[in-house]
Amino acid sequence: MIFIALIQQVSLCFQRYGSRRKLASLSHELRKDMGILQDDFELEVRKGNVFTLAKELMAATKLVATK
Structure with missing residues (x-):
């Protein structure tokens, strides 16, 4: 059960990374046209790097471990 939750969290992290890219x-x-404000755009694009991905992956493993 924990393994499945971990895989789901990791998958979600990679999806967010891909979406930001x-x-x-x-x-x-x-x-x-989509209604995305420049400030919101810049904030999300800055998160689209490998360091943020690694940070989210580490947080996901901690989250699953506490369940």
């Missing part, structure tokens, strides 16, 4: 490649016009 894709967000960074969107044009300004497309972001404007």
Whole structure:
């Protein structure tokens, strides 16, 4: 049971990482059409790096371990 929860959390971390990387490649016009504010865009794009991914993975393992 714990192993399944860990795999789900790790998968979620990688999905967020991929989404942030894709967000960074969107044009300004497309972001404007989607209603994404520049401040929110910059905040999420800054999180789309390997260090944040590692941090989220470590937090996910701690979260699962406490369940």
